Amino acid sequence: MFPYLPISSEDEKEMLKTIGKNSIEELFEVIPKEVRLNRPLNLGKPMSELEVRKRLGSYADENKNLSQLVSFLGAGVYDHYIPSVVKHIISRSEFYTAYTPYQPEISQGTLQAIFEYQTMITNLTGMEVTNASMYDGASACAEAAMMACDATKRKSIIVSKTVNPETRKVLKTYMHFKEVEVVEIEDADGVTDIEKLKEVIGPNTAAVIVQYPNFFGIIENLQEIEKITHEQKAMLITYVHPIPLGILKSPGEIGADIAVGDGQSLGNGLHYGGPYLGFLATTQKLLRRMPGRIVGQTKDVDGKRGFVLTLQAREQHIRREKATSNICSNHSLNALTAAVYLATIGKKGIKEVAYQCLQKAHYAYTVLTESGKYKPAFNKPFFMEFALKTDKDVAEINKKLLEEGILGGYDLQRDYEKYKNVMLLAFTEKRTKEEIDRLKSLLEVM
Amino acid sequence: MLKEYESLIFELSKEGKKAYTLPPLDVEEKPLEDMLPKEMLREKEVDLPEVSEVDVIRHYTLLSQKNYGVDIGFYPLGSCTMKYNPKINEDMASLPGFTELHPYQPEETVQGALKLMYELEKALCEITGMDRFSLHPAAGAHGELTGLMIIKAYHEHRNDKKRKKIIVPDSAHGTNPASAAVAGFDVIEIKSNKEGAIDLEALKAVLNDEVAGLMLTNPSTLGLFEENIVEIARLVHEAGGLLYYDGANLNAIMGISRPGDMGFDVVHLNLHKTFSTPHGGGGPGSGPVGVKKELADFLPVPTVEEKDGRYFLDYDRPLSIGKVRSFYGNFNVMIKAYSYILTMGAEGLKRASELAVLNANYLKEKLKGYYKVAVDKTCMHEFVLAGLAEKSGDVRTLDVAKRLIDYGFHPPTIYFPLIVEEALMIEPTETETKETLDAFAETLIKIAKEAKENPELLKEAPHNTPVRRLDEVLAARNPVIRWTK
Amino acid sequence: MKVLEGLYYSKDHEWVKVEGDKVYIGITDYAQHSLGNIVYVELPEVGSELSAGDVLGVVESVKAASDVYTPVDIKVLEVNNSLVEDPSLINNDPYGSWMVIAELKDKSQLDKLMKADEYRKFLEEE
DSSP: OOTTOOOOHHHHHHHHHHHTOSOHHHHTTTSOGGGBOOSOOSSOOOOOHHHHHHHHHHHHHHSOOTTTSEEOOOTTOOOOOOOHHHHHHHTOHHHHTOOSOOSGGGBHHHHHHHHHHHHHHHHHHTOSEEOSOBSOHHHHHHHHHHHHHHHHTOOEEEEETTSOHHHHHHHHHHHHHHTOEEEEEOEETTEEOHHHHHHHOOTTEEEEEEEESOTTSBOOOHHHHHHHHHHTTOEEEEEEOTGGGGTBOOHHHHTOSEEEEEGGGTTTOOGGGOSOOEEEEEOGGGGGGOOSOOEEEEEBTTSOEEEEEOOGGGSHHHHGGGSSOOOOSOOHHHHHHHHHHHHHHHHHHHHHHHHHHHHHHHHHHHHHHTTSSSEESOOSOBSSEEEEEOSSOHHHHHHHHHHTTEEOOEEGGGTOTTOTTEEEEEOOTTOOHHHHHHHHHHHHTO | OOSOOOOOGGGGOOTTOOSOOOOOOOSOOOOHHHHSOGGGBOSSOOOOOOOOHHHHHHHHHHHHTTBOOTTTSOOOBTTTOOOOOOHHHHHHHTOHHHHTOOTTSOGGGOHHHHHHHHHHHHHHHHHHTOSEEEOOOSSHHHHHHHHHHHHHHHHHHTTOTTOOEEEEETTSOTHHHHHHHHTTOEEEEEOBOTTSSBOHHHHHHHOSTTEEEEEEOSSOTTSOOOTTHHHHHHHHHHTTOEEEEEGGGGGGTTTTBOHHHHTOSEEEOOTTTTTOOOOTTTOOOOOOEEEOGGGGGGSOSOEEEEETTEEEEEOOOTTOOOOSSSTTSOHHHHHHHHHHHHHHHHHHHHHHHHHHHHHHHHHHHHHBTTEEESSOSOOSSOEEEEEESSOOTTOOHHHHHHHHHHTTOOOOEESOSTTSTTEEEEOOOTTSOHHHHHHHHHHHHHHHHHHHHOHHHHHTOOOSSSSOSBOHHHHHHSOOOSOOO | OOOOTTOEEOTTSEEEEEETTEEEEEEOHHHHHHHOSEEEEEOOOTTOEEOTTSEEEEEEESSOEEEEEOSSOEEEEEEOHHHHHOTHHHHHOTTTOOSEEEEESOGGGGGGSBOHHHHHHHHHHO
16 A cells, blocks of 8 residues: 555445446447556666655755855855745645645635735735736746837837846747747947947847846846836836845836736745746736736625636636737745735835845945955946956856865856956845855955 | 634834844944935835834744645645645755855855756656756746747747647636736637537638647546547647647646657646645746757757756756746746656656546546536546536526635636636545545535525625625726835 | 617617717727726827727726727817716716717728617627
8 A cells, every 4th residue: 555545355346346347447448459558667666655764865965955055156156044934834735735826715815814925925026916826937038028028019128138048048939939029139348239239139129138137247237227218119028036126126117018026035935946926917907918817805694805817818718829928827835925925024024135235245346356366246236246357267266165064155247248257246135244254365366 | 713813014113123134234234315316215214114023923823824725625626726736745855955046156065056947847758748847937827938938939930930829729728828818819719519529620720830739638528538639739749830738637647648658749747736745825836848859959048957967057058939937937846846746757647647647537427417517528637527417497506616716626617628617626636645635525415405405505605704705796896906105 | 678770780789979070089888888987088199090900099997908999090179077077977978978079080990880779780790
């Protein structure tokens, strides 16, 4: 007997009798012989819980994790502190063992939590509407681009090279298959080259995508980009990092048509790349073009407030090939995580977390550039990440730092040929002055 | 339910309350205006709740009690494979050695993670009879999209650029045609035969040199094994198309039959269905895509490779369709699926499928006579009922489903597949006891009687839930999708 | 199911009312009934020129969505925005709820549409 297979052999006999079969094999007689597997799967014997724990525990031990290392690595994924309450709430099996809330009467927990999540995301981004979440920031950005093409009936997307490289790669894949052109704009001193943008934008441009703060941590002049974009009746899509929005002007205030981003920072942890949380928020005008599930408020037969999945006629199970997107499952539990995180840190906390990241990064900037050995790669206002230029190979520096228990910065050469020997360092509220000073002293002697 | 609870977290908010603490800032503080341009600062604070930690815990705990999950009871949601989510899986996925890994860490610091992904890929290949898998896709629909992109890239690479059509049966999941459209294909829908299977003549009529492929679920959405699968594969391949397997229903055939051996070229799986990872109230899932070796070069980058006992990420794949998401997939979900595969082993996975099929046939047999069976044949892991055997007033499938809630069961999938009227799609899975199945059958039989004797009981159900039937028309006509003061 | 005399009907359940060179187009009682409570209506832009068979608009209920096609070649002169504000008007009075007033390009196309009694027969067979 297996622990999750509770049918006993006696049960089995009785059940077969009810069905009128002599054996379980008879149930599978409908499968043509030539496609039956006539051997056991080559997968090994079943393992006890203790054996599984030992095996996978040993795999986990083979990794060096961030509770053992001091991390200055960001580049889109950030090591923020996650309050204890988050894990306790999302570990409740009423939440995590439920399916999509198709039966609202017994899914009010999920539905209300998502409604609250939607409220928090719209408030954070300053947008009017949002969906119940998507896979990750990168795919949400690709979906936003499809939305813009659909709404403007145009087939060209401009994306700044200061947008996260992972995101741009995903965007290019989606657009290639949709037969939409993607035009990338080089950066000038770490920000979108406005002159180039003016050159390439035109009546075929469906949207301009910029990141805020950008991949190098810099706050770009979005007001100007907004003007240029809207003059051409194209849409402005901002790919945003949610934490700095505690302090920075929201995409809504800037005049963005769609704000997308990754909610990894909102309590979702690192998990070697996933699952994270894609969010997509937009204007009331574009509500019906938004992909994905949406939770709405309504009343029950007794007049009591309740929540349901709404505007479903946009979705694949009704519209099929005419749907706004093919997305079905979202990242509901990650949206819940973000909601619990945002409820926990609250109005003051989102500001304080952002403020601490900002201050720590600026302190680090001052001390790390003091001696002149490491120079700022760009001369622009930044938030919690900045790039440093050295005369050494970043991989070499990082190797030495790792020996000292430090996870070094992101090697920009991975994605930008012109930024050789440039490392991107990230500072969250978790980093201390002591750790930053230690990073400095280690870097100085390299 | 301990008490009625109706507040939104925002309604608990009171100025000055807080639920978090942070250490005091330990670096020299700079004035904000020295760091950031003034015009880029937020003028108004973000309107988030101000609550205490106790408020947060009570609020979400009370919300959780308004939810129904697999840990509470029977969840026979057809097509969704709501099997038990083993707790060891959750524990393994919470090990700091897995959770606290940054995706850009050097490969030498994540060998255990890469090894797990590598071995999971091998296991999925063996279970499905495919040659390579990509673990990137985040969900089933995302897997479909990725698989279809691979099909398109394959034809384009062969310079066969006319192939712009994907055939989808009318019984298919809605994601199939939607994914085909997003991948840039035109969709041809073909009618199924009375048993929900592919109508060979209808298929032949649409096959030509413009067809890129056919998407199929086997067992079908009616829970029946596609008996002509070999012939279907031959026809599609002869026409130069490829065969796509929607793995939503793999739970019926593990260790018994493999999509790869049936002739499928591309498959996607749902780790959150077949491989016991939880659905999370609608994700995160994981939708790995497997291919035959002719298509392996087109898989998304990076793949996980091994050389001399060292694992690494391979980005050097020039024919790859590119990236379909950031990083390498929903790693946390993969851990749970692999933990499940290790626990079950070859023998356990096969036994799981056998019992899933036994349970479905048993329930079908018990309900026959009280409900119409869409196709009364030996089914696989699920079966479809076509409403009550005896019509009673205006009682509909929806009412039967809602009445089940009163008796503590999660209703089956309803009104799907679209080709069956008043459909109730029941998938019991293998993790249920005979006693549960019996109780469920007895309840449905009782409801059939109630429909005759006291239809109002059904029309007004559910009776004792936190909210009763909700006005979906109101929600859609005047969408309120965020809270405002 | 109500079918009004004097209107033209399409197989997709649109009705056309002719007034001089102008036509009024809407969806039939049968169409509104099979959709159920309509929650959303999308209309074309004034001035758009559409050929018979082109999508004129969209009507959605909670569980279904349906494209509305123009049965004849038209230039849209006026759209009925009150339907956008209150989609239930179509449920309450499908023949009073015109979606567009348009210029009729080719009168002969009306011959291909059904008259009331033909449409009644068509519905019986549906």
